[in-house]
Amino acid sequence: MSLTVFALTGAALVGLGVYGLLALPHLLRRIMCFNLIGSGLFLFFGAAGARGVAVDAIPQALIITGIVVALSASALAVGLVVALARRTGHAALPDEDRTP
Amino acid sequence: MSALVIVLTLPLMTALTVLLLPARARVPVVLASSALIVLAAGALVLAVWHGGPVTLAVGGWAPPLGIALRADGLAAALIMMSALVMGAVALAAQFELTPDRVGVRMGFGFWPLMLLLWGALNAVYLSRDLFNLYVGIELLSLAAVALVALSGSAQALAAALRYMIFALAGSLLYLAGVVLAYGAHGTLDIGLLAVRVPAHTDALALALMTAGLLAKTALFPFHVWLPPAHAGAPAPASALLSALVPKASFLILIRLWFEAMPDLASGAALLVLAALGAIAVIWGGVLALVQKRLKLIIAYSTVAQLGYLFFIFPLAGGDGSAQPWAAGAWTGAMFQALSHGLAKAAMFLTAGIYIAAIGSDRLGDLRGLARSLPMTGFAFALAAITLMGLPPSGGFTAKYLLMTSAFAAGQWPWALVLAGGGVLAAAYLYRPIAALFAQGARTPARPIPRVWQAVPLVLAALSILLGLLSAIPFDLLQIGRPAPAQEGL
Amino acid sequence: MSLALDLALCALILGAALATVAGGAVFRAVIFFITYGLFLAIGWARLGAFDVALAEAAIGAGLTGVLLLAAHGRLRRMQAGDAPPPAGLNLPAALAGAGMALALGWAWFALPVPATPDIAQALPRSGVGNPVTAVLLNFRAWDTLLESIVLLAALLGVWMLARNDDWNAPLGPRYHALSGGVLVNFGRFLPPIGLCFGVYLVWAGADYIGGAFQGGTVLAAVGLVALMANVVRPPRVSYALLRVAVVVGPAVFLLAGLLAAGFGGAFLTLPPALAKPVILVIEAALTISIAVTLALLVIGPPDDAGRSS
Numbered sequence: 001m002s003l004t005v006f007a008l009t010g011a012a013l014v015g016l017g018v019y020g021l022l023a024l025p026h027l028l029r030r031i032m033c034f035n036l037i038g039s040g041l042f043l044f045f046g047a048a049g050a051r052g053v054a055v056d057a058i059p060q061a062l063i064i065t066g067i068v069v070a071l072s073a074s075a076l077a078v079g080l081v082v083a084l085a086r087r088t089g090h091a092a093l094p095d096e097d098r099t100p
Numbered sequence: 101m102s103a104l105v106i107v108l109t110l111p112l113m114t115a116l117t118v119l120l121l122p123a124r125a126r127v128p129v130v131l132a133s134s135a136l137i138v139l140a141a142g143a144l145v146l147a148v149w150h151g152g153p154v155t156l157a158v159g160g161w162a163p164p165l166g167i168a169l170r171a172d173g174l175a176a177a178l179i180m181m182s183a184l185v186m187g188a189v190a191l192a193a194q195f196e197l198t199p200d201r202v203g204v205r206m207g208f209g210f211w212p213l214m215l216l217l218w219g220a221l222n223a224v225y226l227s228r229d230l231f232n233l234y235v236g237i238e239l240l241s242l243a244a245v246a247l248v249a250l251s252g253s254a255q256a257l258a259a260a261l262r263y264m265i266f267a268l269a270g271s272l273l274y275l276a277g278v279v280l281a282y283g284a285h286g287t288l289d290i291g292l293l294a295v296r297v298p299a300h301t302d303a304l305a306l307a308l309m310t311a312g313l314l315a316k317t318a319l320f321p322f323h324v325w326l327p328p329a330h331a332g333a334p335a336p337a338s339a340l341l342s343a344l345v346p347k348a349s350f351l352i353l354i355r356l357w358f359e360a361m362p363d364l365a366s367g368a369a370l371l372v373l374a375a376l377g378a379i380a381v382i383w384g385g386v387l388a389l390v391q392k393r394l395k396l397i398i399a400y401s402t403v404a405q406l407g408y409l410f411f412i413f414p415l416a417g418g419d420g421s422a423q424p425w426a427a428g429a430w431t432g433a434m435f436q437a438l439s440h441g442l443a444k445a446a447m448f449l450t451a452g453i454y455i456a457a458i459g460s461d462r463l464g465d466l467r468g469l470a471r472s473l474p475m476t477g478f479a480f481a482l483a484a485i486t487l488m489g490l491p492p493s494g495g496f497t498a499k500y501l502l503m504t505s506a507f508a509a510g511q512w513p514w515a516l517v518l519a520g521g522g523v524l525a526a527a528y529l530y531r532p533i534a535a536l537f538a539q540g541a542r543t544p545a546r547p548i549p550r551v552w553q554a555v556p557l558v559l560a561a562l563s564i565l566l567g568l569l570s571a572i573p574f575d576l577l578q579i580g581r582p583a584p585a586q587e588g589l
Numbered sequence: 590m591s592l593a594l595d596l597a598l599c600a601l602i603l604g605a606a607l608a609t610v611a612g613g614a615v616f617r618a619v620i621f622f623i624t625y626g627l628f629l630a631i632g633w634a635r636l637g638a639f640d641v642a643l644a645e646a647a648i649g650a651g652l653t654g655v656l657l658l659a660a661h662g663r664l665r666r667m668q669a670g671d672a673p674p675p676a677g678l679n680l681p682a683a684l685a686g687a688g689m690a691l692a693l694g695w696a697w698f699a700l701p702v703p704a705t706p707d708i709a710q711a712l713p714r715s716g717v718g719n720p721v722t723a724v725l726l727n728f729r730a731w732d733t734l735l736e737s738i739v740l741l742a743a744l745l746g747v748w749m750l751a752r753n754d755d756w757n758a759p760l761g762p763r764y765h766a767l768s769g770g771v772l773v774n775f776g777r778f779l780p781p782i783g784l785c786f787g788v789y790l791v792w793a794g795a796d797y798i799g800g801a802f803q804g805g806t807v808l809a810a811v812g813l814v815a816l817m818a819n820v821v822r823p824p825r826v827s828y829a830l831l832r833v834a835v836v837v838g839p840a841v842f843l844l845a846g847l848l849a850a851g852f853g854g855a856f857l858t859l860p861p862a863l864a865k866p867v868i869l870v871i872e873a874a875l876t877i878s879i880a881v882t883l884a885l886l887v888i889g890p891p892d893d894a895g896r897s898s
Contacts, residue, residue: 002595006636007697009599013606014276015690020610021269022682023675028615028660030265032622036606037272039629039649041279044693046636048283048700055637056705059282061724062231064644065736066275068802069238071648071656072743073268075886076242078660079747080249080261082889085669087254093265094258105847105856112738113843116836120829158731160858164706167731203753209745216742223735235735239742246746252753280696286703300699304692 007047013040025092027081031074038070103143104154104171107179107222110137111186115215123208127194130211134187137218141176141183145576148176153580163289167229172580174354174434175225177573178347181438182225184562185343185445186218188555192449193336195552196456202334206250210337213250217243217340224348230278230288230309230360233352234271237316241267244345247337248329259328266315266325270349273312280305293360306361310373313356316349319373319410320380323403327387330399335452338395342402343445347437350409357413358430358589359582365589370413377410378517385524394454394461394532398447401487401528404521405440408502409433411514415505416588425505426588427578432501434577435570439494439563443486446559450480453553457545463532468541475553477536482560484529486567489522494566497574595635602628615664615671619657626650639798640721643790647806648883655813656887663762663889716864718796725800726868730857734846737839737875740882744835748826751890759823761888764816776818783811791876795865801838801872805879812884826891831881838878842871 017037021030042063049059085091114133118126147154153172162168171179193214199207220240227233245267249260282288284299296302318326330342357365384404391397415429453476454469455461470477486495499518506515566573605625612618626649633642664670708720708728715723725733751758787807794800815821824831845867846857854860859867 001592002635004697005592005595005599006632008694009602009632011690011693011697012603014693015686015688016603016606016610017686018689019679019682019686021265022685023679024610025675026615026671027261028657028664029610029618032609032618032657034268034272035622035649035653036609036625038275039626039645041272041276042641043629043632044697045279045283046633046638046641048279048697049705050636050638051702052705054709056286057708057720057724058706058729060638060641060721061729062282062732063638063641064721064725064800064802065231065235065732067641067644067648068736069235069739071653071883072242072739072886073238073264073271074653075656076245076743076746077261077264077268078656079750079889080245080257080264082660082663083249083252083750084254084257084261085664085667087257089667089669091664091669093262102850105850108856109843109847112839113847115738116741116840116843119832119836156855158855158857159727160855161711161728165708165711165728167729203756205749205751205753205756209749212745213742213749216738216745219738220735232729232732232735235732235739239735239739242739242742242746246742246749249746250749252750257750276693280700283696283700284703286705297701299701301696304696 003047003050007044010040010043010047013037013043027091027093028078031077031081035070035074038066042066102154102156103140103147104156104169104226106140107137107144107183108169108226110140111215111219111222115212115219118212118215123199126208126211130190130215131194134190138183138187141180144171145176145180148173148579149576163229163292164287167227167232168289168291169226170228171226173576173578174351174581177434177438177576178225178351179222181441182218182221182344185339185441185559186214188445188449188559189214189336189339192452192552192555195549196336196452197334206334210247210250210334213243213246214340217247217345221344221348225351228290230281230290232288234275234278237274237349237352238271240345240348241271241316244341247341248333250334250337251332253332255328256332259325259332263325263329266322270312270315273315274309275312277305277307277309277312280308290355290360294362298363302361303364306356306364309356310353313349313353314376317346317353318403318406320376320383320403320407323380323384326403327396327399330402331393331395335395335448335455338399338451339445339448342399342448343441346402346406347441350406350437354412358416358584362582362584362589370589373410373413374514377407378514380404380407381517381521382524385521385528388528389524392463394451394463394466395448397528397532398444398451401525402444404524405436405444405487408436408498408518408521411502411506411518414511415502415509415514416585423509423588425508426584427586428501428508429505430581430585431574431577432498432505435494435498435501435566435573438573439486439498439566442559442563442566443483443495446479446483446556446563449556449559450476450483453548453556457548458543460543463535465543466532466535467538468536469545470536471541472545473548473553475550475557476548479557479560480536481533482557482564484533486560486563487529488525489518492567493564494570495563497567497570598628598632598635602632616661619654619661622657623650623654626654640719640800640803643798643803647803651810652806652883652887659887659889714861714864716859716861716868719794719798722794722800726871727859727864730846734839734842734857737842737878740879740886741835741839744882744885747886748890751892755891755893757825757827758891758893759825760885760891761816761823762892764819773818773820776815776820780811780815780820783807787811787876787880791872794872795869801875801879805876806883808876808880809883809887812880813887816884816888823888834881835878835885838875841874845871
């Protein structure tokens, strides 16, 4: 039963993240939403891996790898946002039609 | 040590080495190492050719515990094509991205990023493990995004960020599918998934992974990030981004649909994929037609050319019974992937030469440049022949195979799009060719080293040779191909 | 009882996530995001995944949080720290989010319970006692090797965001710390303690919990505190020792794998008798690279602007 609670929480986190990703223009917020989606997926995965007789260690190892990969991507994205803001003064993407 | 291990590790090892080398040793080491990797790729092709697919259980642990790698004919062909493109790009970049031309920062950063991209590509081509593929395409995406941002202009940064958002969203969708696949079957291995006990969640898993990979492959309507990203990067980087990077995510799609879960192919899903491909061919072609800068024309052409790849889905699949035309369609799409890679890299490298020669890639400024840079003009024209799909190029072989299977399958609308896409390509490539070969140069061209000029010519010639000698790649692609590629999905 | 606890915990996790998405100011959203990560780490502990709990607390909440806070500070100085919060509910986005959540929710109930790979049987040959470490450094070492290179790729990408004129400047913005202030004292006495804890985590990871990534993160945090307190000077990208530090982990890992292939095994094969020492060597090298790379990812590209102003 607890596993179901965690898995559904994970699903809800993914939903929240997807909403924020599509609805929020500020790029730092979008980066946080990516992390919400990622960690929501991991929570779902962890709950799925704990259903058997013994807890499966493979999902745990994959999740640790995933957390590090997510941090790497976040760091590059944050760096891009800061660099963009320094050149344009905005931390949001210009409209589609303004790009060359 | 096996050729497979060398193509897998040498790019990464060289990337690490380059970070420790003094500036003057960097380029010679990269070039020497690139030559070695090309040789190893050749050895791998030969090994596959003579002995069939080469497999490796990493660490000696067989799936489902460990990760399996496998070089079939398709992977070997992509590794070879990528090695040729990478080697050519390295040769061109040694002239183009020198510290005194582009600054110390870019003159340093391009090399390790290029090598990391190479390592990621080979890792993805070879891997049989869904999660390992996830890590591989993340490495690929991060290196690619960094290459897009390399010039540091506000436009390049915005393009890189938009690319990053699509790439990350695509990764997460793919990851969601991987989680469901492991959750249902306790394995991530493509071969073991092929013999799984079907679960109700499989369709959702495949749909999520497919959506994520489409965003990374820039299929319409997920293509909006591609043109500014590919046109905004320095030309050697553009060549890698356009010629190679989308092929990695496309290959994973092929592995999923033809090898891991061929039982899930439904007519409607296959139709949707190909319809998006058809729209991409037309829409990308139309937009390429109205661009004023050469690099943007080439970038929009990538949107169109990637569209053809998706005709594989309805043509090599359908109603489950044996279909004689499936094999042709499967091989045709792979020919398209290979020939587009060679020709597109050649084109972006010619654009780099023009920018170095006159400081601009606006069509108006390119007038008459074929007179002062004849080799480059010839290279562009040869690459254009491949992209238009004219004989005897590799692009022609690709479209011929796709077209004959479209008629054999009675699915003539795809043949119509193939023909229409060829006409559009002829139209949008006619404009730069007409400008290049026009009388009276408008801008005086700075001299360009002959070796640099020769590089895109060799790539473009290879894209033609792929058609002239099509029997060899044709036979290579058949080695170890999955049964659905032969008999239809 | 435990169900009630889990329900309450999940409510807190969701509440913090909701506040992150809906929070008014970006700064508040970041604070809620860090809180979210800490609640989530407790959730992982409740699931019995202590290695993940440690990784989530250290990397997901801690380091990502510092990264976001630092970025927010820099954006605020450029007057780009905040955007007007979007008014009302974005209906298409809400539908997409709800659709995704419902699809995954449905999948949970439709998911069969499969047979999973038999780790217990292979564990004695892995060289370590912690099954998670065995997966990360032996059974699926190729993942972990690629992942360490992903970190390096991100660092290179971040460095490339420097302006050409700043390339030879020290890394990161300048941190102002009052001499004798809390941070400086912190920066003096925290590093030795953190160093011991970080090294312990790597050592213990072989058989209990922890590992190179968790230990490396603690060491990175130590380095960051020392940097922000101006106890150590930020290096330049050209600093040779720095280059060696970011490269040594993946390089040792790759060489170990190639050595195995050279002796006739498959790539990355660790013979059971040598597995433990080889894994410890790889982990030690990885820890150095992870710690340095993570700290450098947070402080960002070389930047002269903060110094002159």
